[in-house]
Structures are given as C-alpha cells and as structure tokens.
Amino acid sequence: MPSPTVPISHYEPAPVTTSTIDYADLTIIDLSKSNTKEGRAQLALQVRDAMSNQGFFYLIGHGYSTEQMERMLDIADIPFSQVSDEEKQKYVAPTKQTGSYQGYKLRQYWHIDGGVRDQVENYNINHDVNRRTHPEAVRPFLPEISQFARHSHMNVLDPILRLMALGLELPEDTLLNMHGWDTQSETYVRFMKYYPRSAEDEEKTKSVWLKGHTDFGTISILYSQPVAALQILARDGTWKWIKHIENAIIVNAGDAMEFLSGGFYRATIHRVVQPPPDQRQYTRLGIFYFCMTDDDVKLAPLVASPLLQRVGFKRWFDKDEDAPLMLEWRKARTSAYGQTTLSKSDKEDGVEEEVINGVVVKHYN
Ligand SMILES: O=C(O)CCC(=O)C(=O)O
Numbered sequence: 001m002p003s004p005t006v007p008i009s010h011y012e013p014a015p016v017t018t019s020t021i022d023y024a025d026l027t028i029i030d031l032s033k034s035n036t037k038e039g040r041a042q043l044a045l046q047v048r049d050a051m052s053n054q055g056f057f058y059l060i061g062h063g064y065s066t067e068q069m070e071r072m073l074d075i076a077d078i079p080f081s082q083v084s085d086e087e088k089q090k091y092v093a094p095t096k097q098t099g100s101y102q103g104y105k106l107r108q109y110w111h112i113d114g115g116v117r118d119q120v121e122n123y124n125i126n127h128d129v130n131r132r133t134h135p136e137a138v139r140p141f142l143p144e145i146s147q148f149a150r151h152s153h154m155n156v157l158d159p160i161l162r163l164m165a166l167g168l169e170l171p172e173d174t175l176l177n178m179h180g181w182d183t184q185s186e187t188y189v190r191f192m193k194y195y196p197r198s199a200e201d202e203e204k205t206k207s208v209w210l211k212g213h214t215d216f217g218t219i220s221i222l223y224s225q226p227v228a229a230l231q232i233l234a235r236d237g238t239w240k241w242i243k244h245i246e247n248a249i250i251v252n253a254g255d256a257m258e259f260l261s262g263g264f265y266r267a268t269i270h271r272v273v274q275p276p277p278d279q280r281q282y283t284r285l286g287i288f289y290f291c292m293t294d295d296d297v298k299l300a301p302l303v304a305s306p307l308l309q310r311v312g313f314k315r316w317f318d319k320d321e322d323a324p325l326m327l328e329w330r331k332a333r334t335s336a337y338g339q340t341t342l343s344k345s346d347k348e349d350g351v352e353e354e355v356i357n358g359v360v361v362k363h364y365n
C-alpha cells in the first residue's frame with residue numbers, strides 16, 4: 001500500500017521558461033478516449049502517424065494526477081539528496097560488466113565530447129523493485145515506487161502497445177504479450193538529476209549535455225518536467241525543443257521497436273542540451289519508465305502485420321534467427337554507451353558511429 005505519510009522533503013522544480021525557443025510540433029494523444037473500441041481505432045491512427053513520422057508524441061488523460069506526480073518527484077530526489085556519497089558508491093551499477101543500469105550511474109561516467117564527462121546522476125530501479133536492495137533512505141518509499149512502476153506499466157505502456165499493435169493491423173495484444181509484468185525483463189524506473197555545468201564544459205561540448213542517441217528498448221515514457229533541455233532531430237535535420245506540458249507524458253520509440261516494426265515505427269534521435277538562460281541555475285530532475293520486451297524476445301520484424309506486408313519493411317538481419325534477443329541488444333548497447341571510442345562517420349558531418357551486434361549505431365553531436 002502507498003504510504004504518503006512517510007515524511008519527505010520537497011523538491012521544488014524550476015519555473016517554466018519564458019524564452020522563445022523552437023519547439024517540435026507533436027501530436028497529443030488523449031488516452032481517456034481509449035476505453036471504447038471506436039476511441040482506440042481513432043487513437044491508433046493518430047499514434048501510427050506520430051510514431052512513423054516524428055517517433056515522439058505526448059500523452060494526456062493517463063489517470064495520474066498532478067499531486068501524485070509532485071509526490072513522485074519528491075521521492076525521485078531522495079537517492080540524490082538524502083544518500084551520502086559513501087553509500088551511493090555501494091549501490092553503483094556495475095554497468096560495463098553486466099550491461100545493466102540497475103543502481104546508480106554517478107556523475108562523470110559517460111564521455112560526452114572533447115574530454116568532458118557528464119554531470120547527471122541516475123538511480124535506476126527494475127519494475128520489480130525487490131530485485132536488488134536499495135539505499136536506506138529509499139527503502140520506506142519502495143511500495144510507492146512499485147505502485148508507480150505498475151501504473152506506468154498497466155495504465156501507460158499497455159494502452160500504448162495496444163494502439164501500436166492496432167496500427168500494424170495485428171491483434172491488439174501482440175506487443176503487450178511481449179512485455180510481461182511478472183516475466184524477466186529490464187523494464188525500469190529511472191530517476192535522473194542533471195546539475196548545472198561549468199562554462200568551460202559548456203564551451204567544449206557546444207552546450208551538449210547528452211549526445212544525440214536512440215533509446216535501446218521499445219518504448220520510453222518521460223514524465224514531462226519544466227526544464228527545457230530535451231531536443232529531437234527533426235526530419236529536416238534541425239533540432240527542435242520538447243515543450244513542457246503539465247502532467248503530460250512524452251513517449252518515444254527505441255531501437256527494439258524499430259526492429260520489431262521493420263523500421264515503420266522510428267527510433268528518433270534525441271539529445272539533451274543546456275537549458276535556456278532563465279533556467280540555467282536549476283537542477284533538472286526527471287522521472288522515466290524505460291520499457292523493453294521480455295529478455296527472451298527476438299527482435300525480428302513482425303512479418304504477420306498486413307500493414308508491413310503492404311508498405312514494405314526493413315530487415316537489419318538477413319535471417320530472423322540472426323536477430324538479437326532483447327537481452328543481448330540491451331546488454332551490448334548499455335555496456336558500450338558513453339564508454340567506447342566512437343569513430344567519425346565518413347558520410348555524415350557531426351556523426352560518430354559504433355557497430356553493435358552487426359548494426360551501425362549512430363551518435364549525434
Ligand atoms: O533527460 C531527458 O529529457 C532525456 C534523457 C534521455 O534521453 C535518456 O536518458 O535516454
């Protein structure tokens with residue numbers, strides 16, 4: 001049961017920016033319309049259009065209130081503000097060895113550019129919150145975090161997966177059946193806190209905090225927060241800012257969804273940059289639910305889709321049996337990220353590449 005009586009200090013997020021910036025124009029999906037069959041058919045078309053064009057959309061009507069979100073934000077700050085550096089060290093994720101982020105990713109782990117390393121702390125918790133132990137200050141809040149993960153899974157992820165399966169003209173539960181709650185998967189809650197950086201770091205990285213990348217899994221669920229910093233690479237090659245919408249969720253597809261849909265749903269490149277001037281002195285605390293299929297799902301195209309048969313699809317692997325399992329793809333991508341030496345693309349300016357499971361993975365500056 002949730003325990004909202006456990007005392008907690010309040011995290012006050014930055015005020016919304018008043019700067020004029022170039023925002024992406026994304027579709028807003030109202031999930032409260034998905035209770036009826038007609039509603040779902042209509043939303044499925046909207047989601048299909050958004051995921052095959054921008055690869056990003058907003059979700060509203062998801063049933064989590066602003067007050068519940070404020071409470072989760074207070075909880076999200078605990079692993080950063082209420083745990084000593086010494087205790088944090090005990091819970092650092094052995095990411096390079098295990099290909100898993102569970103636990104802390106402390107500052108300066110990822111290489112960004114020009115010798116500059118990141119200034120962001122993550123604390124990652126598997127959707128099964130008891131899979132690992134947690135710092136003492138986090139423990140009283142595990143029931144609430146578990147309930148939040150369950151909400152994100154059942155009330156956000158599952159409806160999205162239903163709509164995306166419908167979009168491929170497949171049975172509604174096709175994708176959902178690959179994303180069990182009780183099965184073995186890496187699907188996890190991430191708390192992420194960015195700290196302001198030095199002028200020197202900003203200059204050396206041309207203000208990039210997290211290089212342009214695609215996410216590794218199927219669906220990423222980003223609970224909207226006020227500090228503008230996230231940008232997506234639009235089809236015309238320009239970076240567009242993601243606008244904060246109170247109590248909305250930003251949804252994007254990752255590599256695994258791109259593989260399963262034969263390239264129809266796009267894993268869009270996105271990055272994080274220095275916020276506009278009026279938000280630069282604030283920390284930026286975010287809450288995410290990163291979703292992957294069950295570990296044992298092969299990431300080969302869903303060729304039974306009548307839509308894919310009509311419009312055509314891309315194969316990354318000649319034979320389906322050569323496609324990686326979700327477990328293999330996640331491990332390889334996770335252990336390499338921010339650690340490997342990337343090589344410059346000979347085709348595209350400002351792009352660096354690495355080869356993972358035979359696939360060229362690009363990183364954008
Ligand atoms: O901080 C954000 O808004 C996005 C972070 C992100 O892209 C990631 O963690 O993969």
Ligand SMILES: [Fe+2]
Pocket residue numbers: 213214215270
């Ligand atoms: Fe990302």
